[in-house]
Amino acid sequence: xxxxxxxxxxxxxxxxxxxxxxxxxxxxxxxxxxxxxxxxxxxxxxxxxxxxxxxxxxxxxxxxxxxxxxxxxxxxxxxxxxxxxxxxxxxxxxxxxxxxxxxxxxxxxxxxxxxxxxxxxxxxxxxxxxxxxxxxxxxxx
Amino acid sequence: xxxxxxxxxxxxxxxxxxxxxxxxxxxxxxxxxxxxxxxxxxxxxxxxxxxxxxxxxxxxxxxxxxxxxxxxxxxxxxxxxxxxxxxxxxxxxxxxxxxxxxxxxxxxxxxxxxxxxxxxxxxxxxxxxxxxxxxxxxxxxxxxxxxxxxxxxxxxxxxxxxxxxxxxxxxxxxxxxxxxxxxxxxxxxxxxxxxxxxxxxxxxxxxxxxxxxxxxxxxxxxxxxxxxxxxxxxxxxxxxxxxxxxxxxxxxxxxxxxxxxxxxxxxxxxxxxxxxxxxxxxxxxxxxxxxxxxxxxxxxxxxxxxxxxxxxxxxxxxxxxxxxxxxxxxxxxxxxxxxxxxxxxxxxxxxxxxxxxxxxxxxxxxxxxxxxxxxxxxxxxxxxxxxxxxxxxx
Ligand code: SF4
Ligand code: SF4
Numbered sequence: 223x224x225x226x227x228x229x230x231x232x233x234x235x236x237x238x239x240x241x242x243x244x245x246x247x248x249x250x251x252x253x254x255x256x257x258x259x260x261x262x263x264x265x266x267x268x269x270x271x272x273x274x275x276x277x278x279x280x281x282x283x284x285x286x287x288x289x290x291x292x293x294x295x296x297x298x299x300x301x302x303x304x305x306x307x308x309x310x311x312x313x314x315x316x317x318x319x320x321x322x323x324x325x326x327x328x329x330x331x332x333x334x335x336x337x338x339x340x341x342x343x344x345x346x347x348x349x350x351x352x353x354x355x356x357x358x359x360x361x362x363x
Numbered sequence: 364x365x366x367x368x369x370x371x372x373x374x375x376x377x378x379x380x381x382x383x384x385x386x387x388x389x390x391x392x393x394x395x396x397x398x399x400x401x402x403x404x405x406x407x408x409x410x411x412x413x414x415x416x417x418x419x420x421x422x423x424x425x426x427x428x429x430x431x432x433x434x435x436x437x438x439x440x441x442x443x444x445x446x447x448x449x450x451x452x453x454x455x456x457x458x459x460x461x462x463x464x465x466x467x468x469x470x471x472x473x474x475x476x477x478x479x480x481x482x483x484x485x486x487x488x489x490x491x492x493x494x495x496x497x498x499x500x501x502x503x504x505x506x507x508x509x510x511x512x513x514x515x516x517x518x519x520x521x522x523x524x525x526x527x528x529x530x531x532x533x534x535x536x537x538x539x540x541x542x543x544x545x546x547x548x549x550x551x552x553x554x555x556x557x558x559x560x561x562x563x564x565x566x567x568x569x570x571x572x573x574x575x576x577x578x579x580x581x582x583x584x585x586x587x588x589x590x591x592x593x594x595x596x597x598x599x600x601x602x603x604x605x606x607x608x609x610x611x612x613x614x615x616x617x618x619x620x621x622x623x624x625x626x627x628x629x630x631x632x633x634x635x636x637x638x639x640x641x642x643x644x645x646x647x648x649x650x651x652x653x654x655x656x657x658x659x660x661x662x663x664x665x666x667x668x669x670x671x672x673x674x675x676x677x678x679x680x681x682x683x684x685x686x687x688x689x690x691x692x693x694x695x696x697x698x699x700x701x702x703x704x705x706x707x708x709x710x711x712x713x714x715x716x717x718x719x720x721x722x723x724x725x726x727x728x729x730x731x732x733x734x735x736x737x738x739x740x741x742x743x744x745x746x747x748x749x750x751x752x753x754x755x756x757x
Contacts, residue, residue, distance in 0.1 A: 314716050314719060315717075315718045316412075316644075317714075317717075318712055318713070318714050319712070321555035321710040321711060322548055330700065330712075334718060335698065335713070335718050335721075349548075352543075352637040353637070355547075355634035355644070356634055
């Protein structure tokens with residue numbers, strides 16, 4: 223644990239097999255890694271693949287170690303922002319999503335007025351899903 | 364200096380025409396002045412691609428064996444109007460399937476409708492046709508079902524009664540709840556501002572008095588050739604105008620027509636407006652012949668010269684049918700991404716695609732330069748041409 227590292231807040235998606243359902247994951251994240259996990263969505267079932275969307279905040283080093291730990295346990299870890307998929311070819315470049323997108327992930331480059339997506343900025347609020355008239359953005363969990 | 368359309372066409376045929384788009388002309392006019400620029404430039408191309416309600420397609424299916432006089436027609440479960448003739452129908456862009464939950468759970472998704480069927484056809488995809496009939500001696504068949512593509516349809520043309528609004532409302536929401544409108548999702552307390560015009564690139568803002576665009580004008584429609592068929596529905600040329608002749612409200616509209624078999628899905632898209640319904644995004648480009656200095660001056664219009672009414676689309680505004688204009692903003696402000704309004708910074712977003720509008724103006728330029736597209740003399744002017752009294756009223 224290092225006090226020098228930055229505080230981060232990341233949204234991640236976990237996928238795990240049924241035998242892992244019993245693991246006290248949230249407890250470990252708090253206890254062993256000093257993190258604050260917040261369950262956004264959970265889909266846990268005794269006999270099927272489970273998935274969970276977690277918002278985690280804490281020191282970056284701790285967060286990275288926790289990620290390693292979860293992977294070591296056999297969990298599949300992905301970043302929620304990567305689940306927001308923007309299809310450049312479907313997008314009509316209208317820009318309708320850009321005023322509702324709170325993080326600036328979907329933005330207009332001026333003066334060309336072309337629309338771009340920066341997944342690193344996306345906070346997966348899903349506002350763009352409602353705003354896009356051609357469904358060029360999709361949440362793929 | 365004056366030129367006729369015939370003279371400009373001569374130059375196009377000789378490969379000598381000078382064609383620029385409605386963005387490029389702004390700087391040229393600033394450099395050379397209107398007079399010199401008018402001598403130099405022959406055609407200015409414009410473009411727009413936005414959601415345009417009041418669009419739809421006339422389709423004629425080949426006669427079936429045995430024959431049917433289709434009374435009710437569906438394409439991919441979207442009803443089309445069959446009360447025309449045996450195998451003709453009109454598919455409206457805003458139509459939704461009968462079983463669509465619409466706004467039963469507000470805001471509805473409106474995933475699919477007439478606009479999407481039109482896009483699928485133009486993209487060459489298969490569509491399911493279903494028709495029922497009461498049966499006659501000459502048309503005995505009562506039911507018909509067939510999967511088909513645009514190629515299998517005998518004639519297919521878009522005929523959009525109202526497209527290409529000259530200018531348009533800019534939408535915001537003064538109420539305290541989010542509203543879902545045809546101008547997009549508007550957040551409460553003026554949380555955002557949406558606008559829907561290509562501004563300085565938009566066709567009728569470059570010819571504000573319809574001096575060159577009229578009935579019969581050949582245009583770019585959805586990637587193919589189209590024509591102005593008539594003044595569009597709700598055409599209102601008498602709306603107030605600024606000193607450059609730019610209307611401060613919607614004003615002019617065009618009814619347009621064009622062969623779907625020439626079109627490209629890049630420029631015709633079905634759209635789903637959350638909580639509102641379905642519609643069609645239509646790409647249109649209109650060439651403006653530079654007949655004289657005034658025409659050049661009109662095409663040199665830039666975003667800062669075009670004001671549009673900022674309207675409240677919240678519950679106490681637009682929906683009531685009462686006046687809802689809060690004031691005026693110009694497209695330079697709107698395109699910057701934010702507008703200062705009564706001490707507040709409000710984010711703006713377009714509903715129409717400026718980059719695609721520019722692409723259309725560029726394609727039209729290429730068509731003209733290559734001699735593939737010649738300008739047409741309108742057979743009849745649009746109402747409103749009589750309002751023209753010279754640029755800046757001179
Ligand atoms: S999910 Fe939210 S933050 Fe991400 S792109 Fe869409 S609107 Fe922007
Ligand atoms: S609203 Fe959809 S189509 Fe329009 S710019 Fe955004 S992602 Fe592209």
